[in-house]
Amino acid sequence: MNQPVIQCEGVRKKFGRTLVLNGVDLNIPRGSIVGLLGTNGCGKSTLIKCLLGLLKIDSGTATVCDEDPWDLSAETKNRLGYVPQEIKLYPWMRVSQVIDYTGAFYENWKADYCEMLLDKWELDGKKWIKSLSGGQLQRLGIILALGHKPSLLILDEPAASLDPIGRRSLLKSLLEKNAEEEQTVLFSTHITSDLERIASHVAFLDRGRVNFFGELEELKDQVGGNLEDLFLKMNSRSEG
């Protein structure tokens, strides 16, 4: 946990006249599991999209694996996995086709590992993408993000559509990967129990700024009680 994988300094992003990110400062250390916490519309997804180059930062600087997020190289993308909030895949393909097709782009695609995850999460490879439920689609999105064993995994509310079993299984997988391969994970959520279960660090995003960033234990020590209380407390403070 030395050199930060993701660095943000004064990142700002506007949509028209609405300022969504208002000077985000954030350094995510290698090998950490960072939970990005915040209310709806506080800018979690926008920050993630800016870090992936899907949106352009208006001002400030950011790096992902020491590269400008707007123009990430093929090497960096080979080490990057992303699970969007809304999975948009090709509805005219089957599950196994999407996995095969995505795998064709990566140098180190682990087809066996994907097979194993398919079995584990009870996904039928012959099913059409369109026939998958929201939770199944989310699982497939996670499989696609993990298939090349990325060293940096970014997940935008990955557990939102998952049932408790799926959520537990996903969190377990993330913990295992982190322990085995020092994978860095950044995930946004507002399910504080998930965060408590696996996060090593927490970043609290409020009104376009990171109000708090630090180790989970440190945060708990500072405020006392569990994260949900903290979430409510920080929210009421910002509302006040």
Next chain:
Amino acid sequence: MIRKYILIAKVWAYRPMMWLLAIFTLLIFILFSAITHVSDIRRAFIPPYEYSLNGSIKLSRTSILSNGNEFREFAILNKVDPTIEGINLTPKQRFGRSDPFWSLKFPSVANQSNRNKLDNNFPNYEKALAISPSVRWIRFGKDQIQHVSIDTWSKLAKLETIIINDDQITQADIEKISEIRNLKMLVLESFDLSASLAPLSNLPKLNTLVLLGASSDIIEGSLFRPEILNQIHTLRNLQKLILMPQWDPTFSVFNENNTAHPGWPSNLKKNVREILPGHPTLTDLWIGLSEEERSFHDLKVVQDGMPNVKVRLAHYNEGGIFWASLGFMMTTILIFLCLHNVLSHFSTSYCRTIPNYRNPHLRFVFGFALFAILLSTIVIQLHESVAWLPALVASVFAVTLGTFCASFKLSSPLRAAFIYFFSMAFFALGPLLHPLLIQHFPAFAPVLDQFLAGYYSVLSMILTASFLIISLPTIYWRIHRLSNYDRILSETGLPPFITVKDGARQQEILKHKNKGNQRALVAWQLQLEELKLKSDSWIRSIRLDWMGEQMRPRLHWIGFLFIATAITFAVIHFSSPEQKWRIVPICTFAFGFMCLFNPFISSISRQDSLSTELLLPHSRDRFIIIRTLSLAEKFSLLLLGFFTYVTILNYILFQELNLKIIIRASVLFIPITMAGTGISLWALSVRNIFARGLLIGATVTTLIFTIWSSIDAQRINKRDMFDHIPEIEFGLLIYIVSYLVTGFLLWTGYQRLLICEFDRK
């Protein structure tokens, strides 16, 4: 209560798609009204003889001498096919443009003086005529009939129709005709009939007489002068009479002011009314009127004077039929699209959970359907030759059909692909219906024109009443079914239909309900495995990009449309050779449309997956270059097929294939490819619906450019079909401009995509 409906209307009006639809419809109407105005061609189609101005008798089911080779054999070798039933001996037919024989084999014959020499050899034809026992009709040119002997007439036992096309018909010609005892129909096409028709009264079977001429009754020798009408009155067995004067600008020499005589051809109407009544056997009269006298009501004066004769116009107004069919088609499409728009109101569960949601919406839609009927009726009857009642019939029918199509899709979403095929085929093949109607059902067109003009008002009223009685409850019932859309969606696992893109997604999903594409799937997987083994390269990346949409159903639809167009072309080409001049531009249009729209549409539908694809392991620059090259390759392959089609067509029709044509096609090929790619790149990066509308406008412009260029490459006489479109001269300047403009479009599209935020809403 009213406030509720105003609110529903506002929600509709807020949808940009509705506005685009309205603008699109308005533009189409303006464009086509301009075209219709110009293409108000008058023809005569007189059932059952199918006699037309431009080509004598249409006897498509009979065998005729149709090309130079046959005529050569006929005249020089006296070889006659015994099944030949009709012979057109006018020089235009024998040396016409459609007949490449003479110009290819005997270039000297193309020379006018040489043609005249051949005409002077008419006795050869006469000899051949004598050995053509099955001939039923002959069309003679200048002075030809004089060479036919009585002996020859006696050998032509089946001959029943004579057509004479000559600038002057003399008494000797009429005498000659009166020798044909079996003659049933006589057609005189001339400027000058300086003869008496009295000898024709000796023909016992002559029941039909056609007088066609660029003539005026102020001119001595006119075909329509009172004297001739008096002679017609003496033809005791005449049942059908066609009087069709045509205004010829050359007659202006007879007038000082360069215009038609003010009495022309109104005098014809007056003379007919005065002279022909009381004819003992006449049952049908077709009469041509002036440009100003378009309405069938103008015939009323004649009809009133001849109550026992059925009086009809000798021409009909193509423009009216074209306009009404266009209005019908547009209304059907419009109501179909509007009802699709309505589906979004019923596609979510809110329509059940919000109290009093459904019924006001249903009433609003029903009201909209009635409004559409009213609006469509007004628009259709705007054309001067379409009356109110027939316009109402067409509108009610169009709205009913549109509603049926939309609600059929609803009640059976699994068959949505079929409906899509049907709609697209209807749209693509629609322009062919008009020439097909004229070609194969020529008797129907004038009747339809009369119907549209309000000639059959009782029938129109019965039809309107029947349609309204049947349609209104049906429309209400079908629309009522729309309110169950959310339930049908949840039962079939489809996403709700909120935007146009949702509709496309539904189509893609529904397509996979059928399991017939296993083979395609296996082929796709094999191709992917093969690519996986290859090392990274640009070609590999482009092929991978292609594979991302290879299984897309839309490609199959495009394939279907290609096949449908090709089959239509083949059917018309081989069954109706006369119509090939008309269908080539239409088929070219259909092909061009598909070539340009396929990549454009697939670009838009891949917009959603751009963010996912960007994060695959390639840099932004490389990703955009790959996408650009992939699009350009797709375009170039489609356009290559398109230009090959044009070249082959050119060869089939004109037996012409030279380097110039290939160079011209190649030079055009590049800017069109660049334009298509540039527009598609812009389509990928633009999210705003109005900007997309502009892009569609640009695409249509490119399309028109493609069609123009291809029609020009095919050397088709644009004056036939595109009289209203100014000609483009394909000089160096236009090539330079097209390269610069399309290059700019491509470059800006590429640059725009480079800075595009793929996940911006």
